Amino acid sequence: MINDVMRLVNVTKVYVIGIAKFKALRDVNLTIPRGAFIAIMGPSGSGKTTLLNIMGLLDRPTSGKVYINGLDTSKLSDKEVARIRNEKIGFVFQQYNLIGRLTVLENIELPLIVRGIHRSKRIELVKKALIEAGGEVSWLNKRPSQLSGGQQQRVAIARAIVTSPSIVLADEPTGNLDTQTSGKVIKTFIDINKLGNTIVVVTHNPEVANCTQKIYVIRDGAIVGVREPERDKCIA
Amino acid sequence: MLAQFIVDVLRMALKSLSERKLRATLTIVGIAIGPLAMVMMSSVVAGYSDYIVSQIESLGQNLVVVFPRGEYELTQRDLDVIRTIAGVKRAEPFYSTQGIIKVGGAEKQVFIYSTAIDMILEAMGGLKIAQGSTPSESEIISAVVGHSIAFDDAKTQVYGVGDAILISTYVQGRNGISIKRVSIVISGILEEFGGAFMLSPDSTVFMPLESGRKVLGLNKWSGILVLVESVGLVNSVVSELRNVFGNAVDIVSFQGIADVVRSVVTAVDFISFATSLSAFAVAIAGVASTMITAVVERIREIAVMKAVGFTNTQVLVAILAEGLIMSIIGGAIGIFTGALGAYVLASRGLEIRGMAASIIIAAHPKIEPILIARTALLTLLVGLAGGLFPAYKAAKIPPALALRYE
Numbered sequence: 001m002i003n004d005v006m007r008l009v010n011v012t013k014v015y016v017i018g019i020a021k022f023k024a025l026r027d028v029n030l031t032i033p034r035g036a037f038i039a040i041m042g043p044s045g046s047g048k049t050t051l052l053n054i055m056g057l058l059d060r061p062t063s064g065k066v067y068i069n070g071l072d073t074s075k076l077s078d079k080e081v082a083r084i085r086n087e088k089i090g091f092v093f094q095q096y097n098l099i100g101r102l103t104v105l106e107n108i109e110l111p112l113i114v115r116g117i118h119r120s121k122r123i124e125l126v127k128k129a130l131i132e133a134g135g136e137v138s139w140l141n142k143r144p145s146q147l148s149g150g151q152q153q154r155v156a157i158a159r160a161i162v163t164s165p166s167i168v169l170a171d172e173p174t175g176n177l178d179t180q181t182s183g184k185v186i187k188t189f190i191d192i193n194k195l196g197n198t199i200v201v202v203t204h205n206p207e208v209a210n211c212t213q214k215i216y217v218i219r220d221g222a223i224v225g226v227r228e229p230e231r232d233k234c235i236a
Numbered sequence: 237m238l239a240q241f242i243v244d245v246l247r248m249a250l251k252s253l254s255e256r257k258l259r260a261t262l263t264i265v266g267i268a269i270g271p272l273a274m275v276m277m278s279s280v281v282a283g284y285s286d287y288i289v290s291q292i293e294s295l296g297q298n299l300v301v302v303f304p305r306g307e308y309e310l311t312q313r314d315l316d317v318i319r320t321i322a323g324v325k326r327a328e329p330f331y332s333t334q335g336i337i338k339v340g341g342a343e344k345q346v347f348i349y350s351t352a353i354d355m356i357l358e359a360m361g362g363l364k365i366a367q368g369s370t371p372s373e374s375e376i377i378s379a380v381v382g383h384s385i386a387f388d389d390a391k392t393q394v395y396g397v398g399d400a401i402l403i404s405t406y407v408q409g410r411n412g413i414s415i416k417r418v419s420i421v422i423s424g425i426l427e428e429f430g431g432a433f434m435l436s437p438d439s440t441v442f443m444p445l446e447s448g449r450k451v452l453g454l455n456k457w458s459g460i461l462v463l464v465e466s467v468g469l470v471n472s473v474v475s476e477l478r479n480v481f482g483n484a485v486d487i488v489s490f491q492g493i494a495d496v497v498r499s500v501v502t503a504v505d506f507i508s509f510a511t512s513l514s515a516f517a518v519a520i521a522g523v524a525s526t527m528i529t530a531v532v533e534r535i536r537e538i539a540v541m542k543a544v545g546f547t548n549t550q551v552l553v554a555i556l557a558e559g560l561i562m563s564i565i566g567g568a569i570g571i572f573t574g575a576l577g578a579y580v581l582a583s584r585g586l587e588i589r590g591m592a593a594s595i596i597i598a599a600h601p602k603i604e605p606i607l608i609a610r611t612a613l614l615t616l617l618v619g620l621a622g623g624l625f626p627a628y629k630a631a632k633i634p635p636a637l638a639l640r641y642e
Contacts, residue, residue, distance in 0.1 A: 050636075058543060059636035079547045086545020093639065097540045101255045102248075111544040113244045116237030159544070 004070070005167045005198045006032040006055060011064035013050055013221075024050040025061070026222040032167065032200060037193040039209035039229070040202045042218035048202040049171055051218065055200065056089050056169045057081045069166055086114050090160030094172035096152045098144040098159075104130070105140040108159045115163075129162035130155070132195065134188040150181035157188055167198040174208055179235065186211045187236040207235035241550070249557035252530070259526055260562060266522035267566025267618055268573065271611045274512035275574025279601035280581050281508055285501035287599035291430070292494040296359035298325075298470055300462040300489045302477060308484040310457045321476045323469035324462055328352040331448025332458040335405035335441070339395075340388035347440040348405060350448030351461060353380055359463050363437055368397035368424035376447040380424035382438040397422055403441065407453050418451050467491060516618055519566070523559050523622025531555060531630045538630050539638030548631040555630045559623025560616065567615030574611075575603050 013025040024047045032038060042048050053059040054066060057073055066073045068088055073081065090111075098107045108126045117125075127137055135154040144152050153173060160168050170189065174182035186208055193199050201212060209215045211234035217225040253260040302318070304310050310329065318327040330351035336343050349356070353370045357363055367386075371378030386395045395401055399422050407416045420443065429437040448454045464473045470491045477487050531538070541551055578601035585598040 053636040053639075056543070058639070059634070079549070082542065082545050082547040082550075085543060091543045093540075097536060097543075097639070099537050099540065101251060106248075110541065113241065113248075114545040114547075114550065116240040118240055119244075163545075 003034055004031050005034050005036075005068070006030075006200075007067040007070075008055065009065045009067070011051075011054060011061045011066065013047075013054060013059070014062040024221050025054070026220070028064070028218075028221075028223055030216065030223065032198060034166075034198055035193070035196055036214070037189065037199045037212045038201070038214045038216060039212040040200065040216045040218055041204065041206065041209040043204055046218045047221040048204070048218055050221075052169050052171050052200070052202045055167075056091055057085050058091075082114075086111055087163065088166040090163065090165040090168040092153070092156050092160045092168065092170035092173045094175040096144070096149075096156045096176075098152055098155060100144055103141050103143060104135075104147070104155050107144065107155060108162050110159060111163045125162055126158070129158040132161060132192055133158035134184070134191070148181075149177050150184055153177065153181075153185050154188060157185075157192070161192060161197060165197075167200065168192070170199065170201045172203055173201060174203070174205065174235075179207075182208065183235045186234070190236055205235070207233060210234045211236050242553075245550075245554045245557050246561065248554060249561050252534075252558055253561060256530070259529070263522050263526040264562050264566040264569065267519045267563055267615060268570035270512055270515035270519050270618065271567050271570030271615050272574040272577065273515050274509065274611045274614070275571050275603065275607060276577040276581060276601075277508035277512060278505060278607055279575070279578040279603045281501060281505050282602035282604070282607070283578075283582055283599040285497070285505075286602055289494050289497055289501075292490050292497060294360065294362045294429075295490045296361075296463075297467045297491045297494070298464040299359040300464060300470060300474055300477070300487060301459050302462060302481070303459040303486040303488065304457075305484055305486050310460055310485070314481075315460055317480060318460060318462055318477070321473060321480070323465050323473045323476075325465045326355055326358075326463040327460055328355050329445065329457040329460050331445070331452060331454040331456075333405050333407070333452060333454060335403040337385055337401055337403050337441075339385060340390075340392070342388070344385065344439060346382070346385060346403070347436065348403065348443065348452065349440060350443045350452060350454070351445050353442045353444065355461060355463060356442060359461070360437070363429060364427045365424045366427040368422065370442075371423040371444055373444045373446065375423065376444055376450050377418075377420050378423040378443070379420045379447075380426060380442040381422055382426050382436070382440045383428040384438040385441065386422070386425040395422055395425075397425065405452055416453055420447075420451070513614075516614055519615075519618045520622040523562060523619060524625060526562075527555065527559055527623050527626035528629070530558065531626045534630075535633060535638045538633050539635045542633070542635040543639070551633075552627045552631040555627035556620065556623045559619040559627070561619075563615050563619025563622075566618075567612050570615065571608060571611055575601070578603065 008028050008030040011025055011028040015022045015024055028051060040048055040051060054061050068084060073084065105123065105126055108129060109122045112122045112125060130137065133154045135151065135158055139147060139151065139155065144155065147155065174185055177185060189199055189201065190211060201208060203209055210229040210231065212229055215227050215229055216223050217227065315327055315329055318324060328351055330349055333348050335346055335348050337346050365380065370380055386393055388394050400419050401422060402417060402419050405416050405418060406413050426437060462473065464470050470489050474487050474489050538551060582599060582601045
């Protein structure tokens with residue numbers, strides 16, 4: 001088994017706006033070992049989300065390569081990329097991005113629908129994921145609007161891990177939460193990391209980054225440093 | 237696996253539609269108008285068409301009538317020529333006029349035909365004697381009368397076999413039309429025939445040929461009835477008659493009239509079909525508008541679907557399913573209300589003014605499986621055509637961009 005879940009080699013992303021060109025990422029090289037819990041930290045506009053989107057195959061780099069479990073994704077078709085997103089990657093967004101008209105159960109089972117898994121089996125997997133994400137089975141038939149922000153983010157985490165992906169990518173997962181709730185959500189990430197999940201958290205909050213195993217600092221689209229977290233300053 | 241995905245997509249689509257009930261309902265109403273119009277108009281037109289054609293055909297599909305044109309006078313020589321034409325089974329001359337008979341308290345306008353009555357009965361299969369019998373050729377003051385002459389409007393029998401009736405007839409003389417009163421004896425009464433065109437057997441008095449000249453005072457044959465051996469030979473006999481007589485006569489074949497009616501009805505049906513299509517076109521615009529709005533509103537949701545692994549095709553199917561569901565519901569409502577409307581429309585009847593009088597026919601609408609299938613297919617196409625562009629746009633949304641969409 002390849003030990004690195006993800007490897008980025010010389011990844012560059014250039015946005016063309018009219019005649020102007022904007023370089024959002026510059027020659028990013030990054031390796032994420034299996035089971036790691038890392039943070040990518042930087043100020044607003046530093047390219048964190050762009051990097052995460054490319055890591056999650058939601059966007060393609062202008063140049064450079066993204067390997068997932070050793071597979072070069074640059075030449076894959078849209079359909080193959082969608083399959084990798086479904087099987088290997090789980091996303092957690094700042095604004096949770098739960099679908100309001102669906103119940104908690106229906107939101108979490110969304111990635112399983114793509115696979116055509118039978119409903120009874122899906123319910124089983126959803127319950128397991130929700131409990132692992134620190135949620136409660138009693139939420140299953142509730143709408144997201146009936147839950148607090150922290151609870152909604154747990155549901156989003158459950159949706160990200162329900163397929164047992166190779167890596168979970170979280171974009172500012174505590175950005176909409178108060179300090180206390182942020183601590184609880186980060187604690188959830190620590191717990192699911194202990195279960196073997198590889199996690200990458202993008203944040204501008206040092207208290208969140210300090211809860212991880214390694215912090216990559218990004219500025220102006222480039223990784224400018226790697227440092228060890230200060231555990232005593234972790235929010236969780 | 238695919239079946240489970242389709243079930244899930246349909247469930248999600250239903251949930252999505254139920255979330256925006258008013259908009260979906262209005263779109264469904266818009267969709268329903270097309271199938272409603274198509275089923276209602278086509279089935280009513282087809283129903284009346286079948287009724288009219290069957291009525292014309294019942295007058296004798298292998299019967300051809302030769303009428304003199306202008307001053308031309310048909311003679312025994314013409315009759316002999318006609319009888320020699322290949323395919324002619326029998327040819328008999330006839331006198332015809334109109335008259336008035338008192339039936340119960342009311343006066344009724346009637347046709348009077350003076351000819352070989354047995355040939356009429358042979359040519360028009362649906363015409364049968366209910367009471368009495370046909371008079372012999374020599375019984376010139378006897379007649380077979382139509383059902384509505386012997387019976388009044390309340391279906392009460394007014395005249396029976398052996399009764400004498402007084403007819404006021406119109407006679408063309410040198411000084412114009414004069415009225416002549418003749419008394420005849422009923423020797424037979426026909427079964428009810430129902431509404432018919434050109435001829436109305438229920439309001440007709442059939443007398444032997446000689447009655448025309450000797451009783452009614454008619455001195456010129458009104459025409460010659462030609463019975464053709466088989467329906468397939470009608471066209472060739474008509475063609476030969478045209479060759480022989482040229483423009484001296486008018487030739488009427490009921491089969492030919494039925495063919496003309498059929499072609500007219502086909503044209504009317506096409507026009508009603510084209511009219512219905514415009515309703516379908518409007519429905520496509522309605523579905524497209526609703527779906528585009530839905531896609532714009534749910535752009536982040538679509539991005540999330542893609543983030544969790546939905547392929548472009550799966551997103552397209554998921555969005556298209558909403559259009560299809562609206563089409564299926566709209567189609568079912570439209571077809572049902574169209575069928576209902578067709579019965580209501582047909583029950584009003586259709587008034588046709590004939591030579592004798594106007595008659596109102598009430599034909600059942602013809603709702604055939606092919607009409608339902610065609611309408612259902614077109615309605616499904618509405619959902620597909622209206623939903624395809626928005627669904628395609630949704631499928632092509634770049635997820636990274638859409639996730640930032642506010």
